Amino acid sequence: MIDLHTHLLWDWDDGPDDLYQARAMCRLAEQDGTDTICLTPHIFRMTRYKDDLGVLRQRMEEFGREMRAAGVPIEFHWGAEVFVHAEVVRAVEKYRFTVDQTSYVFLEFASEGVPAGAANMLAQLMSKGFVPVISHPERNRGFAARPELLFEFVNMGCAAQVTAASLTGELGKEVRATAGLFMMNNLVHIIASDAHRTIGRPPGLSRAVQAAARIVGESKARAMVTEIPRAILDNKALPDWGEPENPLRRKAWTQRLLGMPRRPSRAAVGDRDREGDPGSEAGPAGEGPKRARPGSTTLLKIKKKGA
Numbered sequence: 001m002i003d004l005h006t007h008l009l010w011d012w013d014d015g016p017d018d019l020y021q022a023r024a025m026c027r028l029a030e031q032d033g034t035d036t037i038c039l040t041p042h043i044f045r046m047t048r049y050k051d052d053l054g055v056l057r058q059r060m061e062e063f064g065r066e067m068r069a070a071g072v073p074i075e076f077h078w079g080a081e082v083f084v085h086a087e088v089v090r091a092v093e094k095y096r097f098t099v100d101q102t103s104y105v106f107l108e109f110a111s112e113g114v115p116a117g118a119a120n121m122l123a124q125l126m127s128k129g130f131v132p133v134i135s136h137p138e139r140n141r142g143f144a145a146r147p148e149l150l151f152e153f154v155n156m157g158c159a160a161q162v163t164a165a166s167l168t169g170e171l172g173k174e175v176r177a178t179a180g181l182f183m184m185n186n187l188v189h190i191i192a193s194d195a196h197r198t199i200g201r202p203p204g205l206s207r208a209v210q211a212a213a214r215i216v217g218e219s220k221a222r223a224m225v226t227e228i229p230r231a232i233l234d235n236k237a238l239p240d241w242g243e244p245e246n247p248l249r250r251k252a253w254t255q256r257l258l259g260m261p262r263r264p265s266r267a268a269v270g271d272r273d274r275e276g277d278p279g280s281e282a283g284p285a286g287e288g289p290k291r292a293r294p295g296s297t298t299l300l301k302i303k304k305k306g307a
């Protein structure tokens with residue numbers, strides 16, 4: 001199996017503190033059947049050295065050296081998990097924080113919501129040849145409350161990654177239900193561990209694949225940790241994955257089935273929530289009337305908050 005989103009690099013972000021913890025994480029991954037890992041250290045959030053890319057480069061070289069010396073039987077690749085902020089397009093273009101030298105780039109939205117201008121930002125990245133991979137949308141309150149946003153972004157050509165622990169329920173019932181909803185609507189392409197430690201969010205994909213198989217079937221669940229991540233590592237187009245579906249179209253019964261809380265009514269959240277509204281990407285959603293007005297929550301503000 002291929003784990004495309006992990007924090008195994010020590011002393012850089014909120015991942016392991018040292019080589020020994022990183023080695024222990026590799027052992028767990030290996031025991032669970034993972035043979036290929038992409039390291040995706042945080043950029044613009046949770047970093048210990050103020051995003052000093054010189055330190056990052058040094059850590060990456062050290063990691064490669066130590067793992068080779070220890071004979072760790074895992075194939076390693078490099079990417080990054082880039083926090084979305086006002087300058088994210090320019091930063092990705094300048095530094096190419098992609099998975100290896102491919103077009104695919106992991107983007108992490110602040111967990112409170114999906115900021116105004118997100119669709120525009122994604123479109124800009126795509127116009128420059130990048131393929132955004134949205135990190136764990138099921139853990140984002142905006143996507144959870146307005147799943148049609150993920151449909152909109154996947155329809156544009158983005159990919160989405162769900163975290164293994166979300167599918168197994170370790171991150172709570174609501175997160176599991178949201179992950180299930182996205183799976184059922186063909187909005188998920190990758191399952192990854194997003195491992196940070198040996199305890200808490202450890203490496204391991206197999207239980208999540210079993211959980212996903214109960215929703216989308218065995219072969220599709222397996223493809224999310226094999227065929228799809230391999231295509232990304234090889235910088236190929238994703239295999240035919242079928243049409244994404246808009247969760248709103250069948251939300252009532254799927255939400256009941258998955259035990260999800262019901263969304264606030266249309267009247268409560270306002271007219272801008274209508275599907276197809278050009279401003280539908282705006283605001284940290286899901287808070288009904290308290291939701292910020294379009295334009296009042298900018299990418300810049302999100303950056304300041306997460307900095």
Ligand SMILES: [Fe+2]
Nearest residue numbers: 005007081194
């Ligand atoms: Fe992550």
